[in-house]
Amino acid sequence: MDTVLQVRSISKSFGPNRVxxxxxxxxxxxxxxxxxxxxxxxxxxxxxILSGAHVPDGGEILLGGRAVTFPDPxxxxxxxxxxxxxxxxxxxxxxxxxxxxxxxxxxxxxxxPPGFSRRRTERHALEVAQTLGMHLTRQVLxxxxxxxxxxxxxxxxxxxxxxxxxxxxxxDEPTSALSAEETVRLFDLVRSLVDDGMTALFVTHKxxxxxxxxxxxxxxxxxxxxxxxxxxxxxxxxxxGFDWPAALTALFDRTPAEMQRTELPGGPxxxxxxxxxxxxxxxxxxxxxxxxxxxVLLGLLGSGKTELLEWVFGARSIAGGRRxxxxxxxxxxxxxxxxxxxVYLLPESRHEQAIIPGWPVFAQMTLPFVRRFSVGxxxxxxxxxxxxxxxxxxxxxxxRGPSSPIQTLSGGNQQKVVIGRWLLGAARVLLLDxxxxxxxxxxxxxIGATVRELTTSAAVLVATSDLDExxxxxxxIVMFNHGxxxxxxxxxxxxxxxxxxxxxxxxxxLLDRERAAAAADPANA
Amino acid sequence: xxxxxxxxxxxxxxVTDFFVRYGVVLVGLLVAIVFSVxxxxxxxxxNAVSILQTQAVAAIAxxxxxxxxxxxxxxLSVGAVAGLSVTVAAVVMIRFALTGxxxxxxxxxxxxxxxxxxxxxxxxxxxxPLLATLGTMFTVQGLKRWLVDGxxxxxxxxxxxxxxxxxxxxxxxxxxxxxxxxxxxxxVYLFVLIAVLAxxxxxxxxxxxxxxxxxxxxxxxxxxxxxxxxYQFTAYAISGVLAAIAGIILASRLRQGDVTAGDSxxxxxxxxxxxGYAVLGAKKPNALGTVIGAVFIGLILQGLTQLGLPYYxxxxxxxxxxxxxxxxxxxxxxxxxxxxxx
Numbered sequence: 001m002d003t004v005l006q007v008r009s010i011s012k013s014f015g016p017n018r019v020x021x022x023x024x025x026x027x028x029x030x031x032x033x034x035x036x037x038x039x040x041x042x043x044x045x046x047x048x049i050l051s052g053a054h055v056p057d058g059g060e061i062l063l064g065g066r067a068v069t070f071p072d073p074x075x076x077x078x079x080x081x082x083x084x085x086x087x088x089x090x091x092x093x094x095x096x097x098x099x100x101x102x103x104x105x106x107x108x109x110x111x112x113p114p115g116f117s118r119r120r121t122e123r124h125a126l127e128v129a130q131t132l133g134m135h136l137t138r139q140v141l142x143x144x145x146x147x148x149x150x151x152x153x154x155x156x157x158x159x160x161x162x163x164x165x166x167x168x169x170x171x172d173e174p175t176s177a178l179s180a181e182e183t184v185r186l187f188d189l190v191r192s193l194v195d196d197g198m199t200a201l202f203v204t205h206k207x208x209x210x211x212x213x214x215x216x217x218x219x220x221x222x223x224x225x226x227x228x229x230x231x232x233x234x235x236x237x238x239x240x241g242f243d244w245p246a247a248l249t250a251l252f253d254r255t256p257a258e259m260q261r262t263e264l265p266g267g268p269x270x271x272x273x274x275x276x277x278x279x280x281x282x283x284x285x286x287x288x289x290x291x292x293x294x295x296v297l298l299g300l301l302g303s304g305k306t307e308l309l310e311w312v313f314g315a316r317s318i319a320g321g322r323r324x325x326x327x328x329x330x331x332x333x334x335x336x337x338x339x340x341x342x343v344y345l346l347p348e349s350r351h352e353q354a355i356i357p358g359w360p361v362f363a364q365m366t367l368p369f370v371r372r373f374s375v376g377x378x379x380x381x382x383x384x385x386x387x388x389x390x391x392x393x394x395x396x397x398x399x400r401g402p403s404s405p406i407q408t409l410s411g412g413n414q415q416k417v418v419i420g421r422w423l424l425g426a427a428r429v430l431l432l433d434x435x436x437x438x439x440x441x442x443x444x445x446x447i448g449a450t451v452r453e454l455t456t457s458a459a460v461l462v463a464t465s466d467l468d469e470x471x472x473x474x475x476x477i478v479m480f481n482h483g484x485x486x487x488x489x490x491x492x493x494x495x496x497x498x499x500x501x502x503x504x505x506x507x508x509x510l511l512d513r514e515r516a517a518a519a520a521d522p523a524n525a
Numbered sequence: 526x527x528x529x530x531x532x533x534x535x536x537x538x539x540v541t542d543f544f545v546r547y548g549v550v551l552v553g554l555l556v557a558i559v560f561s562v563x564x565x566x567x568x569x570x571x572n573a574v575s576i577l578q579t580q581a582v583a584a585i586a587x588x589x590x591x592x593x594x595x596x597x598x599x600x601l602s603v604g605a606v607a608g609l610s611v612t613v614a615a616v617v618m619i620r621f622a623l624t625g626x627x628x629x630x631x632x633x634x635x636x637x638x639x640x641x642x643x644x645x646x647x648x649x650x651x652x653x654p655l656l657a658t659l660g661t662m663f664t665v666q667g668l669k670r671w672l673v674d675g676x677x678x679x680x681x682x683x684x685x686x687x688x689x690x691x692x693x694x695x696x697x698x699x700x701x702x703x704x705x706x707x708x709x710x711x712x713v714y715l716f717v718l719i720a721v722l723a724x725x726x727x728x729x730x731x732x733x734x735x736x737x738x739x740x741x742x743x744x745x746x747x748x749x750x751x752x753x754x755x756y757q758f759t760a761y762a763i764s765g766v767l768a769a770i771a772g773i774i775l776a777s778r779l780r781q782g783d784v785t786a787g788d789s790x791x792x793x794x795x796x797x798x799x800x801g802y803a804v805l806g807a808k809k810p811n812a813l814g815t816v817i818g819a820v821f822i823g824l825i826l827q828g829l830t831q832l833g834l835p836y837y838x839x840x841x842x843x844x845x846x847x848x849x850x851x852x853x854x855x856x857x858x859x860x861x862x863x864x865x866x867x
Contacts, residue, residue, distance in 0.1 A: 313750060339750035348747050354748065357620035358808075367738055368749040370731035377730040421749070 003126065004029040004199045005168055012045055019045045021223040022059065032190065032200040034210040037220035044127035045171050050299055051083035052076030073294055084158050084174055091157035097249060099141040100491050101156055105164065128163040151178045151302065166522035170201045175209060176437060186211055190430040210242065217242060219250040226250040244275045264475045267292035269458035271429050276321035278304040282483030289459035294451060296470040297463040298499065299480030305463040308350055309431045313345035314338040325428065339368050342428035346354055346419055355406055360401040362388035391420045395450050412443025419447060422502055427458040435462060436469050448473045451525035485489040546806040548853045549658065553821045560828035567828060573711050576584055581716035582607065582771045583793035583821035588723045589767030590798050594810035596760045597647060598654035599798065601766040603664035604791025608641050610772020612669040614698065615678040615782025620694030632769045635861040640765020641719040644758040670784050678782030694780040703776035712774045724812040736760065796822060796847045803854035822846055
C-alpha cells in the first residue's frame with residue numbers, strides 16, 4: 001500500500017511548554033487513521049500543524065513521499081489537506097446565508113467573476129451540498145447560518161471541506177455535536193469516501209467510534225506517540241478489534257480501572273418539580289430529585305433538557321411548572337436567587353457561559369461567592385487563593401497554581417475549575433449540563449467521582465446526550481424527549497437496548513427528509 | 526501537586542512582554558526627565574500640580590468612562606454632560622442668582638439624569654452602548670445651547686427678552702478650582718480623591734470584581750448569580766455623575782456659561798481611557814491606567830507648551846500619543862496572545 005501521509009519527528013513548543021516532542025506516524029492511502037489522546041496530549045497542536053495553522057519547530061511532513069511545508073492553512077488546502085475542526089463555528093460565517101457559506105470558496109476565489117449573483121451562488125451551494133447528499137430547499141439556502149443548530153453547522157463545514165476534493169480529510173472530534181443518527185450518516189459517508197480512495201485522519205474521545213471506523217489507531221500522550229494499535233480482524237466483526245486495555249494503558253500511563261461502583265438507592269427528596277411544561281406543545285410532567293444518588297437526564301440536543309435545567313436555576317422561563325426545594329416553595333426570578341438557596345448550574349457551554357476570559361483560576365471559582373470572600377465590601381484575595389488552592393488539590397486540577405490564567409489550563413482542567421466553583425458553596429441541588437463535553441476520559445472519571453461524592457449532601461442532576469456517559473455516572477436514568485419524560489429507570493434496569501428504544505432520533509432538517517423519516521420510524525415505535 | 530509544578534516554571538523574560546507592561550510608564554518617565562533637563566523650572570511641585578489641575582476635568586470624566594468601558598463601551602456623552610454642568614451652573618447662579626451649593630446639586634442631578642437615560646437606553650431598550658451615548662451626546666449638546674438661547678451667559682448681559690441678568694458665580698463655587706490649600710487647588714484634591722475611590726472600588730471591592738466579570742462575559746456572570754443589568758445600569762449612572770463633577774470644576778474655572786465648554790473633554794477622556802489599557806499590560810479599562818494616561822498626556826502637553834509649541838498642535842500630539850498607546854496594547858498584545866494560545 002502507498003503511504004499518502006507521513007509525519008516525521010514533528011516537534012513544537014509554545015514558550016517553555018514542549019507540546020510535541022517528536023511525533024512520527026504514517027497513514028496508508030484509502031484508510032482511516034484514528035488518533036487518540038487525553039486533553040493536553042498535543043492532539044490539537046498536531047492537527048493545527050497538519051492543517052497549516054501552526055508551523056512546526058522541527059520535523060517533516062511528507063505527502064505522497066514528497067516533503068512539504070504548510071506556511072498557512074491555504075497552502076495545506078492547495079495540497080489536498082482539508083480539516084474540519086471540533087467547533088463548527090470556526091468554519092462558518094454566522095450572519096451569511098447557508099448558500100453563501102457553502103459557496104464561500106467560490107466567492108473568495110479571485111478567478112471567479114467580480115459580480116455577486118444570488119442565482120449563481122445558490123447553484124454553487126447546491127453542488128457543494130451534493131457532495132454530502134444534502135437536498136436543500138430554497139428557504140434553507142436563504143436563511144442565515146445563525147438560525148441553524150450546531151449539528152447542521154457541522155454538516156455545512158464538512159460539505160465545504162469535501163467540495164474541495166481533498167486527498168486527506170482531517171476530522172477533529174466531528175461527532176461531538178451530532179446525534180446518533182447523524183453520526184451514523186457521517187460514518188457511512190466517510191467510509192464511502194475512503195473506499196473511493198480518500199484518506200482520513202480521525203480524532204475523537206469516544207472509543208466506540210474508533211471500533212466503528214478505524215483499522216489503525218495511534219495513541220498520543222505527553223507530546224509523543226506512545227504506541228500504535230491495529231484492529232484484529234480475527235474477531236470477525238470489527239467491533240472488538242482493538243486491544244483496548246493496552247491502548248488505554250498507553251493513553252493514561254496506568255491500567256484502566258473500570259469504574260466499579262454500587263448503585264446508590266437515593267435518600268430523601270430535595271427538589272420536587274410538578275406540572276412542568278417545557279414547550280408550549282409538550283405535556284406537563286413531574287420529577288423528584290433525591291439526595292444520595294446521581295440522576296442522569298438523558299436526551300438529545302433540542303429535547304428540552306437545557307431549558308429544564310435553566311428554568312430550575314431561574315435563568316429562563318418555560319411554559320409552566322412549580323418548584324419546591326426542601327419542602328419550601330422555590331421560585332427564583334434570577335440565577336442569584338437560586339445561588340442563595342444552594343441551587344447551582346454548570347452551563348452547557350464552558351466558554352460562552354461559565355468562564356470569564358483572562359481571569360485567574362481563583363477568581364473564576366469565587367465569582368458566585370464574592371460576598372463570602374470579602375470583609376465589608378473589600379475582597380480578601382489571600383482567602384480566595386487559599387480556598388481555590390485547596391479545591392484544586394481536592395478535585396485534582398493540574399495548573400501552576402490558583403493564580404494561573406484560566407486559558408493556560410487544558411479543557412478538562414478548565415471544566416474542573418467551573419465545577420469546583422460550585423463546590424465552594426453549600427450545594428443542595430447541583431445541575432450539570434453536558435459536564436463531559438470536550439473532556440478527556442481521565443478528567444471524565446475525576447469529574448464523575450467528584451460528583452458522586454457530592455451526593456452525600458445534595459441532589460445531583462447530570463444532563464447529557466451521550467449514552468456511555470449516562471451509564472458511567474448514573475444511579476438513575478431519566479430519558480427525556482421533546483419536553484417529556486419517556487422513561488425513568490434505575491441504573492440496573494437501564495440496558496443499552498432499552499435506552500435506545502426510548503430515545504428517538506432527531507433528524508437534522510438539512511438532511512434528506514425521506515431517509516431521515518425512514519431511519520427515525522422504528523425508533524419512534 | 527500544584528506546588529510542585531509551580532516551582533521553576535516562570536515564563537522566560539521577553540522584551541516584548543516587558544515593553545507591553547512598562548512601556549507607557551517608561552516612556553512617561555523618559556519624557557519627564559528630558560523636559561526637566563531642557564526646560565528650566567519644569568521639575569517643580571507647582572508645575573506638577575498645574576498638570577494635574579489642567580487634566581482634572583477630562584480625567585474625572587475619563588474615570589466614569591472607564592467604568593462604562595468595563596461593562597459595555599465608552600460613554601461618549603461625558604463631554605456633553607460636563608458642558609451641561611457649566612451651563613446649568615451658569616443658569617442657576619447667573620440667571621436665577623441662586624447659591625453655589627444649589628448650583629452644585631442641580632449639576633449633579635442633571636448628570637445623574639443623563640446617566641440614567643443612557644442606562645435605560647442601553648440596559649432596558651437594548652440600544653448598542655456606543656450609539657446610545659452618541660445620541661445622548663448630541664441631545665445634551667443641543668439641550669445646553671437651548672437652555673441659554675445659544676449665547677454665552679455672562680454677568681450683566683441682556684437676554685433676548687430684554688432683561689438684564691444680575692447674578693454671578695458665587696465665591697464658594699469659584700473656590701472649587703480657585704482656592705488653594707497647602708499650595709494645591711481644591712479641584713486637584715477632588716480629582717485625587719475620586720481617583721483613589723475609583724481604584725479601590727474597581728480593584729479591591731467585590732463590586733469591582735463583578736463589574737469586570739460582567740464586562741468579561743456577561744452571560745457567565747449572570748449564570749454565576751450576578752445581577753448583570755444592575756451593574757450595567759450603575760456604571761452609566763455613575764459615569765453621568767462623575768462627568769457632572771468634572772463639569773463643576775470646569776464651570777468653577779470658566780465662571781461663565783460657555784456653550785461649547787466641555788466638548789473637548791470627550792476626546793481627551795477617550796484618549797486617557799484608551800492609554801490606560803496599555804498601562805502595566807492591563808489590556809482592559811482600569812482606574813490606575815486612566816489616571817496614568819491623564820498624567821502622561823498632561824506631562825507631554827505641558828512640556829511641549831512650555832517649549833513654545835502653539836496650542837493648536839495639542840490635538841495632533843494627543844492623537845499621536847493615543848496611537849502609540851493603542852499599538853502597545855493591541856498590536857504587541859496580539860503576538861503575545863498567540864504565544865500564550867496553547
